[in-house]
Amino acid sequence: MCKILIYFLIFSVSSFALTLDQVRADLKKNSISGDSIEINVRTSVSTAGSKQSVSVFFVQKGKNKIYSEINTSFLNQRSIVNGSRMKIIDLNTNKFQIIPYNGEPLNVASYTNFNPLASGEWGGPKFVSENLYSIKGDKGTLFYNSKKKRIEKMETEEKDKFVLTDFSYDVENNLKTMTVHVSAQGVETTIVTEILKLRHSRDFPDKLFEF
Template identity: 40%
Template structure:
């Protein structure tokens, strides 16, 4: 009889065990299609030996070949617009424009703000419960901490050689979308901190198409 109850208990536990596919489904529930995304983010980079640098970004995608990207700081004030195979670059100080072939420049500049595909690549192990609804998921070089109740990634740690980084995430209670991300990067003995605050993170459906016309 004792063995019977133990077997039933094991079946019950396993039936409610969180799987990697459960996590991916949970994360996908609130994901905005990256081809239909708009965000505004204020980013502050802090390097102990150089001080801090603040930059404001505005990023919009409407389909796979239309991207609007703007960055404003004390060093750079520039707008870049991709439409198909062409790109228009605007100096926001002088308002001078030039049109060139597009070679992926915007993706390189905007890659740091890409937070929508945490488990999209690499190999990941099955989630391990830490406490409550918090789970740990180990990958090739990263560890993700996932809240199954909120269906949100709370933290991500990464180690590559002697370098490491820790990212923590905050979310808007109403929209369930990301509202802030804090990054600490350790290269050797030097730590760089990046604080990102999102004032907008939403579908780009209402963004005017005329901005992509050259």
């Protein structure tokens, strides 16, 4: 009877054990298609005695239409992609140029589908406490909340460099803030990325892609 109970407990635990494939699938469910997004992002970089910020507004509708604006202390620029051409406008002078577009994706779109597990080598989830699991890989260690189905933080450690990334979410479980703490050779840097808007781009006017 005791052996039967032990086997039953082992089977029960293994049946409900979290797998890497389950985590990958859950993260994919929470993403918005990268070719149908409207997103507004603000990033601030702070070091000792210095702070810089950049704001980016980005819209993509389908594979061939992109609208973006970037604003920093030294750059105020709009870019419009329609098909195989890109129009770049200096918003300070209204001067523009039209150049060929090679189809290269823009990095801002990665915030709609943040999934480090999509590439690289990763081990299986290890139970930490309650709903928290750690997953180690060649890119570092991330901590996954199995109940809320999201990444809570990620740690990366290299020679003379340690990086801790914390994630916060809105009530709909969309990524809201990503705070990166970097410690390298005695220098501390903090990078805060705020996602001010994130939604499907279906309502964005098509006329704004024209030029």
